[in-house]
Amino acid sequence: MTARLTARDLTLRYGDRVVSTHLSLDVPDGAFTAVVGPNACGKSTLLRALVRLLRPDTGEVRLDGRQVGGYATKALAKQLGFLPQDPLAPDDIKVRQLVGRGRFPHQSLLALWSRQDEDAVAEAMAAAGVEDLADRPVRELSGGQRQRVWMAMVLAQETPCLLLDEPTSFLDITHQYQLLGLLAELRDAGRTVIAVLHDINQACRFADHLIAMKDGRVVAEGAPGTIVDAALIKDVFDLSSVIIPDPVTGTPMVVPTLEGE
């Protein structure tokens, strides 16, 4: 396994609250990595540190062996695409324009909108399934449509590596599976995907590599089939469960047992 994006011995904090200490991990190239764990366990913080939105107190994040802090902002933006949990859309913006903003790192100060930009935007909208919404104002869309539009924006950035913070929230179950399928397709096309996911079963089903976190630490990492067992779920989520093979894919499926009954 090779890893372009690595974190070593990170101490991360928001204000005075220390979220993580001695956090180290590798993001495997060309794989779909899912980060799971209970609320407030430091998943989002980790992602923000990986894309340089949060500066670690100690330790370092490296891309291709070079510290991310040393990259020019646009150079880094051509490598790492990031979608935060609740991004902000300006009031009157239309879908196509919002997706077009993803081209920013590829545009120089004076360059006009190019054929390449146009193609990238069209391709991204097609991949995210939002072509039909192209001329709609973003503000009028449903939560699920909006999430797919933002996804298209990040795709238009054309980065080899995508970091997504809970991309399936706000989506109904059909759209959740569509989005996860899209992430798997992107992985198949050679991209590196790392996503914070809430649903452990979806994570097991789609991800090649699972990172289970608790209290700012990595508790376990590896292929879902090899690391997920009842003990891990008990440890990470404090939940009693039995693990059965998913009847469709054979990946681990967590079925909680009824406690206190």
Added chain:
Amino acid sequence: MTGAGRASKAPAPGGRVREVTSSGRATPRVALLVGGLVLLVAVAVVSIGIGARSVPPAEVVRALFDFQGTDDHVIVRDVRAPRALLAVAVGAALALAGALIQTLARNPLAEPGILGVTAGAGFAITLGSALGLTGGQVGELGFSIVGSVLAALLVAAVGRRSPLRLVLTGVALTAVLSGVAMGLRLMLPDVFDSYRFWSVGSLAAREQAPLALPLAAIGVCLIGALLLSRALNVLALGESVANTLGASVGRVRIAALALITVLSGAATAVAGPILFVGLIVPHLVRRPAGGSVPWLILYTMVVGPILLLVADIGSRVLLPTGEVPVAVVTAFLGGPMLIWAVRRHGAGAL
């Protein structure tokens, strides 16, 4: 929601829609811009023609391009054209400063005065004339530029970390400076008299002031704003996304603050405080700009001058005797326009 927005949803889905819109998309916005420019030229010619001695439009054009030295031509060239140029520059500067501060503060009710620029200029002029240092327009210009720049620097330094802090700092500093300046003026009647002339924003009799420098500064800022507009476009998506898209958020914000300061400082210095242009013009063009900062900036640069030229024409023709200061006219125009904008766009626009 307007009819145009709804109509765009109507066509059948699929690739055909994309084809049609991607080729025709830029055209309405370009057409609107060209139309605005034509209107601007027309309004400027009318503005130059109107006054105590009216000059027909054809004669105005001749005076500008084929100067013969007649009385009409001299009036046009030495008095009216500089005044119109001043209106264009001040209108563009205030409107653009408004568009920038509204984008930056993510608050559609923000206006350049929120950075303390106007209060800083007023305070500096009051202080200067209390100390007996403002001899004529040159002195006033100097004091007002220094005052507005210092005030904006202070507000930007304290509030640069977040839009909310910026607004609160600006409001607080404005209150303090206005209070102190008011106290000075109430104690010193002479100061009050000289301040009164400056405090009613006006384009009249400002032609004698040294305008080359402020006008050049405004010109440079217009170009600077266009260069910055794409970065502001992504900053509007929030700090996280802007950063990961490759915009240096801190630098963009400082550059925008610098532009706002120079634009509104220069405009206030040459024309006195003219409110409402900075607040209202961005609202008038927000819908056609459709969430694009570059287009918002282009439109404000055209509509700001139109609004101020029209207000300046009004200031000369509304009263049979003498002039109404242009700031009074913009306030009269601006109030109803703001209400119209709020009603049309709904509360969501504000």
